[in-house]
Amino acid sequence: xxxxxxxxxxxxxxxxxxxxxxxxxxxxxxxxxxxxxxxxxxxxxxxxxxxxxxxxxxxxxxxxxxxxxxxxxxxxxxxxxxxxxxxxxxxxxxxxxxxxxxxxxxxxxxxxxxxxxxxxxxxxxxxxxxxxxxxxxxxxxxxxxxxxxxxxxxxxxxxxxxxxxxx
Numbered sequence: 233x234x235x236x237x238x239x240x241x242x243x244x245x246x247x248x249x250x251x252x253x254x255x256x257x258x259x260x261x262x263x264x265x266x267x268x269x270x271x272x273x274x275x276x277x278x279x280x281x282x283x284x285x286x287x288x289x290x291x292x293x294x295x296x297x298x299x300x301x302x303x304x305x306x307x308x309x310x311x312x313x314x315x316x317x318x319x320x321x322x323x324x325x326x327x328x329x330x331x332x333x334x335x336x337x338x339x340x341x342x343x344x345x346x347x348x349x350x351x352x353x354x355x356x357x358x359x360x361x362x363x364x365x366x367x368x369x370x371x372x373x374x375x376x377x378x379x380x381x382x383x384x385x386x387x388x389x390x391x392x393x394x395x396x397x398x399x
Contacts, residue, residue, distance in 0.1 A: 259316075266309035267318040270326040275335045275344055284310035291326060291335060291342055292317075305342060366398040367391075 236247065266289050273281075278293035280300050289309040292300050299315050300308055307318040307326065318324075320337040328335045333345035352360040367388055370381050391397045 266307055266316055267324075270307055270318075270324075272307065272326045272328055272335070274330040275326075275328050275342055280308065280315065286310055286312055289326075291320075291328070305337065305340075360396065363395060364397050 272289045272291050275291040276293040277290045279297050292303050292306050292308050303317045305320045309316045322338050325336045331344045335342050335344045351358050370384050392399050
């Protein structure tokens, strides 16, 4: 196989005059199969499973052992020819079957189930945007309506709990 690899995924590149180019090509396809829209069994696993199924994939933990030694936080996929690894890079994401959520790699770590952004848009309408400043609890006034105050306090508590306004 070729010693030259692609910049982002480390896929083997074909070389002019290379014998058995199909080996490099098939290896690249196998790695692509694991790297493109990956679905993993679990995230943060340090020991390879005893009897993996061909095509199954995992996110390796931070202290891998056995056949995964030296592959911390990589995608590990089992193929007919054994383990294949795709190094984690910022922005890579995988669906975790164990968690039922997206796992993303950023800043040297995998996070599961965390969604980040600046707003949530449903049906073309912004329903959640950047958190607003704190709103003071109701106080004072010459006429007190206990039911109204309790309702406003409950609304404010819900907004704070969901992080929509500051505490």
